[in-house]
Amino acid sequence: MSRRVVIAGGGTGGHVFPGLAVARELRSLEVEVHWLGARRGLEAELVPERGLPITLVDLEGIHARNPAAAARAVALLPRAVITALRAVLRLGPTAVVGVGGYASAAGLGAAGLLGIPSVLQEQNSIPGWTNRFLAPFADLICCGFEDAVGAFPSMPAEWTGNPVRADFFEVPDVAPHDPPRLLILGGSQGSLFLNRTLPRALAAMREAGLDVEIRHQAGVRWAEVVRTSYQDLKLEATVTAFLAQPWKALAEADLVVARSGALTISELAAAGRGALLVPFAAAAGNHQEYNARSLERAGGALVLTEEEASAKRVAEVLDRLLRDREILRTMGARARTMALPGAAARIAERVLAVGGGA
Numbered sequence: 001m002s003r004r005v006v007i008a009g010g011g012t013g014g015h016v017f018p019g020l021a022v023a024r025e026l027r028s029l030e031v032e033v034h035w036l037g038a039r040r041g042l043e044a045e046l047v048p049e050r051g052l053p054i055t056l057v058d059l060e061g062i063h064a065r066n067p068a069a070a071a072r073a074v075a076l077l078p079r080a081v082i083t084a085l086r087a088v089l090r091l092g093p094t095a096v097v098g099v100g101g102y103a104s105a106a107g108l109g110a111a112g113l114l115g116i117p118s119v120l121q122e123q124n125s126i127p128g129w130t131n132r133f134l135a136p137f138a139d140l141i142c143c144g145f146e147d148a149v150g151a152f153p154s155m156p157a158e159w160t161g162n163p164v165r166a167d168f169f170e171v172p173d174v175a176p177h178d179p180p181r182l183l184i185l186g187g188s189q190g191s192l193f194l195n196r197t198l199p200r201a202l203a204a205m206r207e208a209g210l211d212v213e214i215r216h217q218a219g220v221r222w223a224e225v226v227r228t229s230y231q232d233l234k235l236e237a238t239v240t241a242f243l244a245q246p247w248k249a250l251a252e253a254d255l256v257v258a259r260s261g262a263l264t265i266s267e268l269a270a271a272g273r274g275a276l277l278v279p280f281a282a283a284a285g286n287h288q289e290y291n292a293r294s295l296e297r298a299g300g301a302l303v304l305t306e307e308e309a310s311a312k313r314v315a316e317v318l319d320r321l322l323r324d325r326e327i328l329r330t331m332g333a334r335a336r337t338m339a340l341p342g343a344a345a346r347i348a349e350r351v352l353a354v355g356g357g358a
Contacts, residue, residue: 004091005351008036008084008107009099010043013188014261018123018144018344019043019099020050021163025348034091036084038103055087057106084110095119095355097347098134105130112137117354121347123162123262126290127151139354142347144262146338147294160347161340162262167247168270169341174332176254176325179211182318183253183273188242190219191259193306194278198257199229199237200311205319206235212322215253217243247271254328255321257314260292260303269338274300274331276317281306300335 037043096111098104144162279288
């Protein structure tokens, strides 16, 4: 491999998995990929598992931290940038890709100081402060949501879509079942809020005369507790800690209840599944609600904030949606209008073009 790209960033799955998808595309084009990440980020575990070399820096987030923690994070930044500079200088990449997270700032800062072209990948509907700060220095900003392009006025921003597996795009259109099938997605760690609220909401729906087939992905920590909750309420439900093949679960569902991380929204859109979304209230910059509102404006979702999402209110909304087959079909079709296939390949092509290696 004669060409080389550095991918910088991570911290959470929402940053790491899109970056890994782009890395896979680049490697298929015989481009060598090296990762620059934070020692405490999810990338420290996931990237080596994929056989990618990685350089780790000591770096912590500053957003929403107490003063002492923020001061410690600021103190770590200069050494992290120096480490990134040394790594980028040694590797000599044609381009650096920032996938979000605080290690992204160190990597793109090093690229700027060394005059190496850089690309930002913004997964969310509204950019976080790190990408807002870095955007003016990037040669291209690849946006996962069309809405995000407008957040970068007079900058080279493009709607490329968020990388999701091709399997999601192969999910057939909604064909409502009798009884209707509901999928609850708590994310890889599970959602305590959804785990507490949905069993009670579904019990209320049963009392109102609506039977529902329930599949609930609860997270490793909560699976047994959630399973017990359904048993105590005398509700039949398939409860799992995680979904190894989530596209199959989506194919079987008529409607989804979920949080609204960028990848969740992108996967719902690709699979053409409508949803009731309850954004995580503590998400940085309230980005989950912005993501959810994007799908809602397209007609593919309804949104309830955590403050609004009492068990009673959730039951009312789900009861109305699940009783109307035409609404389920329409929401699924409108969700799919937000999908953009081939995002990973598209981003990889842009990276190589920016780096002069297309």
